[in-house]
Amino acid sequence: MILRVTKLSRRRQILRAFSSDTRINADDCRLQLLADQIRRHGHLRARINPFENVKTTLHTASAEKITPEEFGLPRNGLLEYGEQTGTIDEWYKRMLATYTGHVGVEFMHLERERRDWFIRMLERESFLSAKPLQPFQKQVCKALLESQTFDQFVATKFATTKRYGGEGAESMNAFFLQLFLQAPICGITDIVIGSPHRGRLNLLTGLLQFPAETVFRKMRGLPEYETSKFPKASGDVLSHLFTSVSLQSDLRVSLLPNPSHLEAISPVVVGKARARLQQLLGNNSYSQVCDAPRHTNPWVLAVQVHGDASFAGQGVVMETLLLSRLPHFKTGGSLHLIVNNQVGYTTPTALGKSSRYNSDTMKAVDAPVLHVNGDHPEAVCVATQLALNYRQHFGEDILVDMWCFRRWGHNEMDDPTFTNPIMYREIHARQSVPDMYAQKLQDEGVLSKDEVTAIVLEHNARLAESLAKADSYESRSQTLKGRWKNIVPAPLEGLMRFDTGLPIELLQYIGLKSTEVPPNFAVHPHLQKVVIAERAKRFTEGKRFDWAMAELLSFGSLLYQGYNVRISGQDVGRGTFSHRHAMLFDNETEERLITLNSLRPDQGQLEVVNSPLSEEAVMSFEYGFSLESPNNLVIWEAQFGDFHNSAQVVLDTLVTSGERKWLLQSGIVILLPHGFDGAGSEHSSSRIERFLQICDSNEKGVPDSEDVNFRFANPTTAAQYFHLIRRQMLPNFRKPLIVASPKTVLRLPEASSTLADMAPGTSFQPVLGAIDCVDPKSVKKVVLVSGKHYFTLEAKRRELSRNDIAIIRLEQLCPFPVADLADALRPFRHVKNFVWAQEEGRNMGPWTFVATRIKNFLNIEMSYCGRESLGTPATGVGEKHKAEAAAIVDSIFMDSGK
Numbered sequence: 001m002i003l004r005v006t007k008l009s010r011r012r013q014i015l016r017a018f019s020s021d022t023r024i025n026a027d028d029c030r031l032q033l034l035a036d037q038i039r040r041h042g043h044l045r046a047r048i049n050p051f052e053n054v055k056t057t058l059h060t061a062s063a064e065k066i067t068p069e070e071f072g073l074p075r076n077g078l079l080e081y082g083e084q085t086g087t088i089d090e091w092y093k094r095m096l097a098t099y100t101g102h103v104g105v106e107f108m109h110l111e112r113e114r115r116d117w118f119i120r121m122l123e124r125e126s127f128l129s130a131k132p133l134q135p136f137q138k139q140v141c142k143a144l145l146e147s148q149t150f151d152q153f154v155a156t157k158f159a160t161t162k163r164y165g166g167e168g169a170e171s172m173n174a175f176f177l178q179l180f181l182q183a184p185i186c187g188i189t190d191i192v193i194g195s196p197h198r199g200r201l202n203l204l205t206g207l208l209q210f211p212a213e214t215v216f217r218k219m220r221g222l223p224e225y226e227t228s229k230f231p232k233a234s235g236d237v238l239s240h241l242f243t244s245v246s247l248q249s250d251l252r253v254s255l256l257p258n259p260s261h262l263e264a265i266s267p268v269v270v271g272k273a274r275a276r277l278q279q280l281l282g283n284n285s286y287s288q289v290c291d292a293p294r295h296t297n298p299w300v301l302a303v304q305v306h307g308d309a310s311f312a313g314q315g316v317v318m319e320t321l322l323l324s325r326l327p328h329f330k331t332g333g334s335l336h337l338i339v340n341n342q343v344g345y346t347t348p349t350a351l352g353k354s355s356r357y358n359s360d361t362m363k364a365v366d367a368p369v370l371h372v373n374g375d376h377p378e379a380v381c382v383a384t385q386l387a388l389n390y391r392q393h394f395g396e397d398i399l400v401d402m403w404c405f406r407r408w409g410h411n412e413m414d415d416p417t418f419t420n421p422i423m424y425r426e427i428h429a430r431q432s433v434p435d436m437y438a439q440k441l442q443d444e445g446v447l448s449k450d451e452v453t454a455i456v457l458e459h460n461a462r463l464a465e466s467l468a469k470a471d472s473y474e475s476r477s478q479t480l481k482g483r484w485k486n487i488v489p490a491p492l493e494g495l496m497r498f499d500t501g502l503p504i505e506l507l508q509y510i511g512l513k514s515t516e517v518p519p520n521f522a523v524h525p526h527l528q529k530v531v532i533a534e535r536a537k538r539f540t541e542g543k544r545f546d547w548a549m550a551e552l553l554s555f556g557s558l559l560y561q562g563y564n565v566r567i568s569g570q571d572v573g574r575g576t577f578s579h580r581h582a583m584l585f586d587n588e589t590e591e592r593l594i595t596l597n598s599l600r601p602d603q604g605q606l607e608v609v610n611s612p613l614s615e616e617a618v619m620s621f622e623y624g625f626s627l628e629s630p631n632n633l634v635i636w637e638a639q640f641g642d643f644h645n646s647a648q649v650v651l652d653t654l655v656t657s658g659e660r661k662w663l664l665q666s667g668i669v670i671l672l673p674h675g676f677d678g679a680g681s682e683h684s685s686s687r688i689e690r691f692l693q694i695c696d697s698n699e700k701g702v703p704d705s706e707d708v709n710f711r712f713a714n715p716t717t718a719a720q721y722f723h724l725i726r727r728q729m730l731p732n733f734r735k736p737l738i739v740a741s742p743k744t745v746l747r748l749p750e751a752s753s754t755l756a757d758m759a760p761g762t763s764f765q766p767v768l769g770a771i772d773c774v775d776p777k778s779v780k781k782v783v784l785v786s787g788k789h790y791f792t793l794e795a796k797r798r799e800l801s802r803n804d805i806a807i808i809r810l811e812q813l814c815p816f817p818v819a820d821l822a823d824a825l826r827p828f829r830h831v832k833n834f835v836w837a838q839e840e841g842r843n844m845g846p847w848t849f850v851a852t853r854i855k856n857f858l859n860i861e862m863s864y865c866g867r868e869s870l871g872t873p874a875t876g877v878g879e880k881h882k883a884e885a886a887a888i889v890d891s892i893f894m895d896s897g898k
Contacts (some may be wrong), residue, residue, distance in 0.1 A: 030071040031079075037066045039119065040108040042099025043371055046078030048403045050375040051342075068092055072876055073219070097129070098122050102379035102564065104371040109363055109434055114394060118368070125475040129383055134446050136181075140377050141172040141441055142455050144434035147202040149459045152498075154201075157467060158219045164239050166199030167407035169339050172305075172431045173199075174377040175400065176207050178384040179303070179335070184250045186392050188296035190276055191708035193255045194269035195305035196262055197239040197408070198339050200204075208255060210243045213467035213473035220470060224665060225477045230489060232696070232707055234420045236661040243478055251656040256624075257662045259653035262310035267320045268618040268654065271624025273302035273331045276559045279483075279629060296395035303698045304592045305337045310345025311361065316649075319617030321365045324397045328568070328609040329621060333391040334401035336362070340374075341406040346419040349842040351357075359401045367397045372405030374749025377437050407432075408468065414847065426524060479663040483629045487665060490707040490733040495815055499727035502557055503760035504542075510556035511549065514595045522587040523698035531581045544752040547742060548579045550718035553583070553758065554725035558633060559604040563729050568609035568622050569637035569671075575675065576639045579746045583608040587763035605632075615646035619670075622655050626668040627885070633729055634668045640679075641672035641686025642739065642873070655736050656710050657696050667734035674714070675788040676839040676874055678881040686740050687814075688714070694847040695814040712814040714787040714846075716745065716768070719757035720811055723764035745788050750795075766817035769824035770806035776827035782863065783892060784854075785837045786810040786846050791836060796889050805893070825858065834862045837892055839885070841870035865891050 011887060045061035063841035066073050068088050077849055099105065099122070108119040132140075151165040166172065183191060195203065204210035205425065214224050218238045220280050236257065244254040256265055264593045277300040304320075309315055323329035338359055342349045344894055349358065361371045368390065372383040380402060386396045405427050409416040418425045431439075442448040480487055498734055515525055515536040524533055535552075538545050555565045570576070573583035584593045596606045611618045617676045619636050626634040638644055651670075672686035696709045715721045721739075728737055745751045756762075770779075771794075783805060785793060790809050808824050810817070834854075838845040847864055854860050 008548065009129040015426075030073055034066070034073065034092075036399045037071075038099050038395065040076070040096045040097070041066055042103030042163070042344070045096075045100040046104030046371060047100070047102055048104050048337075048373045048401075050373060050405060051404060051423070057850070059851060063106065066380065074894070077079040088650065089131055090562055095123075098126070101128060102373040102376045103383050106363075106369040106371070107359075109622075110366055110368060112431045114368070114605055117393065117889050125385065127386055128379075130382060132381065133376055135627050136381075137378070137441055137446050139181075140174050140177060140381065140440055141434070141447060141686050143177050143206060144170045144377060144437055145452065146206055147173050147199070148432060148434040149456050150202055150205055150463065151508060153460060153463045154219070154338050155538070157216075161219050161412065161574060162411035162413060164197035164199070164411055165408070166202040167432065168405040169199050169341065169374060170400070171200075171374040171380045171402060172337065172339055172379045173202065174380045175208060175384045175402065176203060177338055178381040179388065180207060180247055180251065180253065182385060182388055183301060184248060186388060188392075189250060189252065189280075190273075190300045191251065191253045191303055192273040192276065192300070193253065193303045194258070194265035195255060196258060196265075196307050196310070196339075196367045197260075198307060199243070199576060201458075204241060204243060204255065205248075206245070208243055208245055208253060209247075210241070210245075210667035211473070211475075213464055213470045214475045215241065216467050216470035217473060217475060222471070222475075224250060224475045228438055230477070231492070231596075232664055233663060234657075234661065235659045239403065240661070242662065244481075257658075257664070259649075261317075261649045261653050262307060263316045263320075263654055264616075264620065264649050266304045266306070267316065267323065268621035268624035269304055269788040270302045270320065270323065270329070270331050270334060272327065273300050273620035273629030274621070274629050275632060276300050277331060278397065296392065300331065301391070302331050302334040303337070305339065307344070308358040309347065309352045310347060310356070311338050312358040316616050316620070318364065320360055320612040320621075321361065321367075322612055323617060323621060324365055324367075326612065328607060329611075330395075331536060332395040332538060333653075335387055335391055336397065338399065338401045339631050340403045340630060342403065343406065343416075343420060343423065345410045346416070348420065356856065357401065359399050359461060362397070362399050365397060367399060369399045369401055370399050371401045372834040374402045374435065375433055376537045377433070378526070381707075392587065399600075399851050404433075405430075417692060434689070435444040462882075464639070473884055477663045479665070483631070484665070487630050487734060488732055488737060489729075490562075490705070492707050494705055495703075495766070495819065496726050496731070497707055497763050498730050499761060499763055500723045500730060501758050501760045502761055506557070506560070507553055507758055508539050510540075510560060510596075511545075513599050514552045514556060515539070515596070516595060517584065517593060521591070521593055522847050523584060524587050527581060542755055544749070544754055545718060546744045546752050547577070547718045547721060548581070550753060550758075551580065551725065552582065552721040554594065554600060554707050554722045555606055557726060558729055559596055560599050561607055561729075562604050563600065563631050563633055564604040564607070564629075565633045565635070566607040566609065566622070568611050568618060569635075570611055570613060571641045572637050573608045573610050576637075577743060577746055582606070583610075583634060592622050593683075613645055616647050618652045619644075619647040622653065623658075623666060623668055626666040627664055628666065629666070630731075630734055632667075633725070634825060635672035635830055636668065636672060637741075638673065640683045640687075641674040641684060642691055642804075644672055644686070651691075652694065655656070659735075660696075660709055665734040666736055667730060668736050670736070670738045671741045672739065673743045675743050675745070676881070677744050678878055678887065679874070679877035681749075681872040681874050685844065687844070688712075688740055688840070688846055689844045689848070691738055691844060697814045697816050697849075697853075699852050703857060704733075706735070706815065708735070708815045710738060710814065711812065711872075712738050713812045714740040715764075715811050716790055716809055717751050717753050717757070718764070719753035720764060720768075722753070723757050723762065727764050728878075740787055742788060743868070746793060748789055764808070764811070766812035767819070767820040767824045768809040768811055770808055770827075774803055776806070777830075778804055779831055780804045781806070781833040781835060781895075782825065782828050782831050783807045783835045783837050784810060786813060786850075789837060789839045792885070792889055793892060800893055802893055810850065811844070813849065815851075816853050816857075818853070821854070824860060827859070835861045837866050837888070838866040839888070840873070841867040844871040844873060 041063045077088045205212045240258045241258040344352045371382040390398045438452045622636045629649045674686035
């Protein structure tokens, strides 16, 4: 019987590799179904697990039944395909060889165009069976042997060091070798990598050419940076070292630092990759290229390396995948690698996931997965190339799941036989992957035994030489180069005052340009009245303006000076409180308009990013974006201040500590709406106390300089906010800025400002003294406050005509402005009664932070006026909120004042 395989109708076309015919018969359909089942389930029978004798849940009974007989097809039946003829059995074996070898491909869940691409690559072009050339085989073997040699050398010289070696997972070096060699051929100029601890030092000292001397210095307890240049740096542990290097002449590779919070670096990688792509494309074209519906990016590649347990278990993985196809976030696809040890610390893989594969999260974004046996480096290379080709062709994420093992415990000090005895009996009986591959090449005549020995001896000699030089080697920081070359460490003495004011004419020009819309653009009638017309009137007549208008001026002025501004977060275009409207939508077409991008031809660009409902991944992405260039002002705004809780890992391990650990400066701004207005425990507090706890402000001794780990401000006027934003970009150093931003104050007339408040010679004031109408000589009580609470107290003071009370505002809490506060208090040297007032509970807010510093630096004892210690930030009962608010205000004014 000859089964003529036909070309099916568009609806039912599955097997495109065969000849065309208009006739369909039953046997043809069954053949199509058999082919479809092999493609769909072949990965379940693929030999991807190095532990061939270990039972897994992958080889299901249904997968084993995918045979010609099950579909009623005779194995000896003849089959015509193209100009060839063969038996069904021959075709079936060829299909099994393709889909059940050392690479298992999951792609049948994709849409048709992508499925057809894989079918063509795997069946017609026989991609997986391609034999590598001998010179490349030698390169792979050398990379694997050098990785193994490094681990063995360190185990001998530093027996008690936790190195998180690559033993058992050496084929990840084959992945990177293939990638680094092929990327330039594909047009890639930049690769940004995020990688956890496993095998990281092997990659660094091997393919990335990181000085082994620096690694050995770290192992001896010495720093990886110049201590005299960075006296406040803490450095980081051995497995967090990073580098940026040029490979060949046309490929720049950056391995980002690795915080120990697994997967936290992944969104940072894509954020930095996106920023670099926009830098390459330029302001005038990146949005059209990056955010086109079918976007491919042949230039910048984000590589995310994962552990098997963390990929399945950490929520930030899903959050990062969520960004992969969204405008303003997508990078043309990340290339993912899971180094699948089949165990998470001590937890076996079966207890670390509820899915078949650790990689199944990828299916949520319709991404293909290539499972590959790490015992076979050539298969890893083939899978890597296939993944790279897919990413370059479709501009979408793809994952290589490399099944391997961990020869020792989680670190080299652990004994894994306590918890995984069966697995480790087999592991300890196994020959290493580099040795197996070296033997394979010897058997094939590609390498001689002497050549293998020479590779090991030469690398041992290089490592020994590096170890001998380690103590005298001068480690140099990897930062403040390239686009950061004009940025320096912040000064170590004193606080600086930056003139951030601008000519009033320029401010009016920017303000009026922000209200100009094309004649055919239909602005929403309400916005036309209260935003466009009202703002234009205020800028023209020089009237007072609110917070949003001040922000537009700060953004516009920076754009005018050539800086780029990116503001990201949930609903930031309109603003959570409907105050910003930096982005307008045509009322008829929903076309988007950002008026500030039309100031002048050579300006920077404002990117307004309404992010998905994610905090951790989005904030991490923005942090990564801020690392690319000091000319990008990057802002992340929370809907409400305490929403940063969901991104605490980012704030602790990246934003507030990145410079101290890694010397990476970032000017990112975090806006956290804060203030007690009866909204309950989850929408009142930005947890000011937490940030003040983790800042490295001096409590005593020498007052703070600009070199704190981040700035924290609680501004109360529109002009103060304007100056804060501009101050981020004008110095020759960068610091993160965290702002307790307003809610009800956004439109408060008392918080408004004039253009004169932003004129030349004006600047941000860390402390705002008592208002001029208060006669210092008549003052008997000085109240210090920070933020929104000031307006409540000042209104009450005026109501009661209490000119014996002066209220002073701390607009900046870190660095703590000792000199500015001393100046503000100087007129009140005769006063004995000092009070700190706040809305927050005694165990929250700035109280404990400011009380100690004011006592130590100014020798002033303050009493406390605010809510008592609380277990939640605020009450959810409206009447109770009002009673508490009234009580803490009344307590300030309860004395008669006589």
